[in-house]
Amino acid sequence: MSEQAPGFQLQHGTGDVITLQLSGDWLQGQETADFTELRTELARTGASTLIADGATLGEWDSLLMAFLLQCHDFCSEEGIEFSTREMPESAQRLLAVATAVPPQKPAKEAPAPWFKSIHPVQILHDLIDDLRESLAFVGEITLAAARLVAGKANTRFTDFRTFVYQAGPDAFAIISLTSVLVGMILAYLGAVQLQQFGAEIYVADLVVIGMLREMGVLMTAVVMAGRTGAAYAAQLGTMQTNEEIDAIVTMGISPVEFLVMPRMLALVVVMPLLTIYADLLGMIGGGIVAGGMGITPLQYIKESQNAISLTHISVGLIKSVVFALLIAVAGCRSGINSGRSSAAVGQAATEAVVTAIVYLIIADAGINILFQQVGI
Amino acid sequence: MMADARTVHIEVSDLTMAYGTFVIQQDLSFNVYHGDIFVIMGGSGCGKSTLLKHMLGLLEPASGDILYSGQSFINASAAEREAMRRRWGITYQAGGLLSAMTLAENITLPLQLYTDYSERERDSIVAYKLALVGLAGYQDYYPSEISGGMRKRAALARAIALDPDILFFDEPSAGLDPISSRLLDELIVQLQESTGATVVMVTHELASIFDIATNSVYLDASTRTMIDYGDPRVLRDHSEQAVVRQFLSRSSATGQEDSP
Numbered sequence: 001m002s003e004q005a006p007g008f009q010l011q012h013g014t015g016d017v018i019t020l021q022l023s024g025d026w027l028q029g030q031e032t033a034d035f036t037e038l039r040t041e042l043a044r045t046g047a048s049t050l051i052a053d054g055a056t057l058g059e060w061d062s063l064l065m066a067f068l069l070q071c072h073d074f075c076s077e078e079g080i081e082f083s084t085r086e087m088p089e090s091a092q093r094l095l096a097v098a099t100a101v102p103p104q105k106p107a108k109e110a111p112a113p114w115f116k117s118i119h120p121v122q123i124l125h126d127l128i129d130d131l132r133e134s135l136a137f138v139g140e141i142t143l144a145a146a147r148l149v150a151g152k153a154n155t156r157f158t159d160f161r162t163f164v165y166q167a168g169p170d171a172f173a174i175i176s177l178t179s180v181l182v183g184m185i186l187a188y189l190g191a192v193q194l195q196q197f198g199a200e201i202y203v204a205d206l207v208v209i210g211m212l213r214e215m216g217v218l219m220t221a222v223v224m225a226g227r228t229g230a231a232y233a234a235q236l237g238t239m240q241t242n243e244e245i246d247a248i249v250t251m252g253i254s255p256v257e258f259l260v261m262p263r264m265l266a267l268v269v270v271m272p273l274l275t276i277y278a279d280l281l282g283m284i285g286g287g288i289v290a291g292g293m294g295i296t297p298l299q300y301i302k303e304s305q306n307a308i309s310l311t312h313i314s315v316g317l318i319k320s321v322v323f324a325l326l327i328a329v330a331g332c333r334s335g336i337n338s339g340r341s342s343a344a345v346g347q348a349a350t351e352a353v354v355t356a357i358v359y360l361i362i363a364d365a366g367i368n369i370l371f372q373q374v375g376i
Numbered sequence: 377m378m379a380d381a382r383t384v385h386i387e388v389s390d391l392t393m394a395y396g397t398f399v400i401q402q403d404l405s406f407n408v409y410h411g412d413i414f415v416i417m418g419g420s421g422c423g424k425s426t427l428l429k430h431m432l433g434l435l436e437p438a439s440g441d442i443l444y445s446g447q448s449f450i451n452a453s454a455a456e457r458e459a460m461r462r463r464w465g466i467t468y469q470a471g472g473l474l475s476a477m478t479l480a481e482n483i484t485l486p487l488q489l490y491t492d493y494s495e496r497e498r499d500s501i502v503a504y505k506l507a508l509v510g511l512a513g514y515q516d517y518y519p520s521e522i523s524g525g526m527r528k529r530a531a532l533a534r535a536i537a538l539d540p541d542i543l544f545f546d547e548p549s550a551g552l553d554p555i556s557s558r559l560l561d562e563l564i565v566q567l568q569e570s571t572g573a574t575v576v577m578v579t580h581e582l583a584s585i586f587d588i589a590t591n592s593v594y595l596d597a598s599t600r601t602m603i604d605y606g607d608p609r610v611l612r613d614h615s616e617q618a619v620v621r622q623f624l625s626r627s628s629a630t631g632q633e634d635s636p
Binding site: 028098343 | 501
């Protein structure tokens, strides 16, 4: 059967009754007439009753129903009586279902234009709110830590072991790669300058001090922020979406004790170890570059030994613990405060990484200034 | 017992479902006829949802076949399966609406992918589908902004976007209050009657089963196969299997079903 293009015609009957003669096949893939044409036509004639007639109608699907619904809505707006008595029975029934619940006009506010959202007072307000929230979260963590020390916290140590494994051994490969390369970069940076004075041997000192005090721990922290911090935010965000966190709260368990503490402790335990590992590999990376400049491995090791001191190592380790806390706080806070949709979980993970890196840089600068002042 | 004059729409033949070597259900053979509201029932953990997932092609059977209108789905190529799936509408237990999209965008998605409607026609069809499920005017809402019952109905609107021949439901009334659940049942019946689609649903809501089902299959967890098949109202009173009578009359397993 060949398909006929769908269409309609308006026929004036007795009085101000108008018949809407529908014809052709109203099927997907057919070009249909625009409803706005009918609207203007009807408005012009000023009818009081509109009768939809399907006598010459061919096959039809949702396309026809969507059209009829528009007619129905238009007629009820204009106070025109709309009759579908002449339509196929199934179409009448579908329209009855579709119109059973009158269209809601729920108050859905249109989002304000973006430039309106930039309001200095509001931004300051948000910032203060954010800071207060952060402090409250840190406070909760402190309380949870106190309860943990007192042995009263609901912290599961099986979780802790899993998190240690995920944060530590699982991260070896990426930490190895970044550390070796950073060690080499440090060596190259120094080599260019030191060669001018014939002081290539001091590349070893530069790499040792640079890695131990600064680059080893900072690079590890950045990698962990992207790896573990984001993972924490995604895990907790998904738990928020699945109402798991609600369940934990209503069971009378503090989510900070149950979810945040094991993650944070795992990171605090693992970060110093990873930092030492990164330092070591960084020095090896520096050694490779030094070897290329004619320094023998023995010379490099001997000079490194002179440069290494417990102070330098401690500075790196202190930083690593601080950074671990910051990454865990940023990750867990974003996750717990996440919205309940897949988009919100993604946002939480992004937020976790961004805040963690900002925290890291600020803390690193602060610690360096502090140590400089005390002369460490 | 069955009105065999009707034509078979879905045929499940000798289906065995297993996770590895663990058999969940075996030797399942039953027919779903055109225009049926077919219920897959059984106790918790018997494999109802697993059966549905096999019928949808989300899981592969260990053996056996599922035929849609006489065409094998299990042996079909990926492209053929895609073509068959396009004739189906599916609502998942939690709705399965994409949370990053508004209701209108959710319903528009299949229309955009599989039809050549113009944007104007798409908008009018979205408005019609939302009106059908009683959500007219909710186009710009996100799934997270509406209630659970409304999400279920919105998911139904998306499932019927392409005028499917078969509608699949996984626990349509799970988590709904009795009134919403009843309204949803009525909606399913109305849609079925006016579109002539075949409905396959997994549920253990007795009220739903007796209100709307025209045919059903009972999966048993202990024997790991179907132990009865037919109109649930008939099974309740006349099933030869005590378990099925107990299930359908909500009596306990201690022989109460024999008391008058």
